[in-house]
Amino acid sequence: MNIGIIGAGNVGGTLGKIWAAKGHTITYGVRNPLTPKTQTIVAETDCGATATYIKDAAEKSDVVVLATPWEAVGEVVFQILGLTGKILIDCTNPIEPNPEWPLSQGISAAEEIAKRLPGFRVVKAFNTLGAGNLSDVTFGAVHADAFMCGDDAEAKKTVAQLAKEIGFDAIDVGGLRSAEMLESLAKLWITLAYQQGIGPNIAFKLLHK
Numbered sequence: 179m180n181i182g183i184i185g186a187g188n189v190g191g192t193l194g195k196i197w198a199a200k201g202h203t204i205t206y207g208v209r210n211p212l213t214p215k216t217q218t219i220v221a222e223t224d225c226g227a228t229a230t231y232i233k234d235a236a237e238k239s240d241v242v243v244l245a246t247p248w249e250a251v252g253e254v255v256f257q258i259l260g261l262t263g264k265i266l267i268d269c270t271n272p273i274e275p276n277p278e279w280p281l282s283q284g285i286s287a288a289e290e291i292a293k294r295l296p297g298f299r300v301v302k303a304f305n306t307l308g309a310g311n312l313s314d315v316t317f318g319a320v321h322a323d324a325f326m327c328g329d330d331a332e333a334k335k336t337v338a339q340l341a342k343e344i345g346f347d348a349i350d351v352g353g354l355r356s357a358e359m360l361e362s363l364a365k366l367w368i369t370l371a372y373q374q375g376i377g378p379n380i381a382f383k384l385l386h387k
């Protein structure tokens with residue numbers, strides 16, 4: 179699959195390396211493909227990965243992964259507006275307010291993105307645990323859950339497959355309306371990891387009996 183990753187940072191760079199090793203073609207979409215930081219990520223990703231400008235990366239890809247700070251999303255959306263037929267995986271968390279794009283009470287970042295990008299099938303995913311855990315999502319014998327939501331069943335099936343390739347158990351939490359819960363779950367993760375001092379090697383798991 180051709181996967182365009184917008185933002186080659188902690189989340190984007192880690193996902194890119196994992197999926198490249200699984201045989202996907204990774205194109206990082208960045209502000210400047212020639213910076214040493216980007217070139218290092220491309221070299222570490224290997225397997226034919228490349229970096230280009232944001233619109234170009236999105237155009238080339240079946241799946242676009244949004245992994246920039248929330249404050250940068252307006253700028254990214256503007257660049258990929260008008261593209262159609264692609265899945266967009268929204269990994270962002272609106273932790274810091276975006277003055278250019280204030281969220282109404284009860285509305286998630288993912289829903290706002292979907293509203294502004296009607297050509298994309300938006301799935302919220304990979305936002306509920308720290309990036310440092312993505313490269314190994316096993317905790318003893320347990321696999322962390324990747325909670326995801328979106329309004330397109332086929333798109334969620336694709337994202338669930340990508341989650342399984344990382345090692346997650348995929349949990350569908352419903353339509354994109356549920357994204358607000360996943361963004362709150364990320365806040366809970368941050369609170370536990372950093373304010374409660376548990377540390378970042380934690381993840382959520384749905385238990386059954």
Ligand SMILES: NC(=O)c1ccc[n+]([C@@H]2O[C@H](COP(=O)([O-])OP(=O)(O)OC[C@H]3O[C@@H](n4cnc5c(N)ncnc54)[C@H](OP(=O)(O)O)[C@@H]3O)[C@@H](O)[C@H]2O)c1
Pocket residue numbers: 184185186187188189190208209210215244245246247248249250253254269270271272273304305306307308309310
């Ligand atoms: N870190 C985590 O543990 C974690 C976990 C789950 C979800 N998230 C969410 O995932 C997103 C990415 O987090 P991260 O930790 O990967 O961030 P990061 O390491 O700071 O990387 C952010 C990336 O976004 C790019 N970027 C910044 N401003 C941009 C702009 N205006 N236009 C285009 N690209 C821009 C940066 O490019 P430059 O190199 O050019 O600055 C960088 O490649 C955030 O929304 C975060 O809340 C983070």
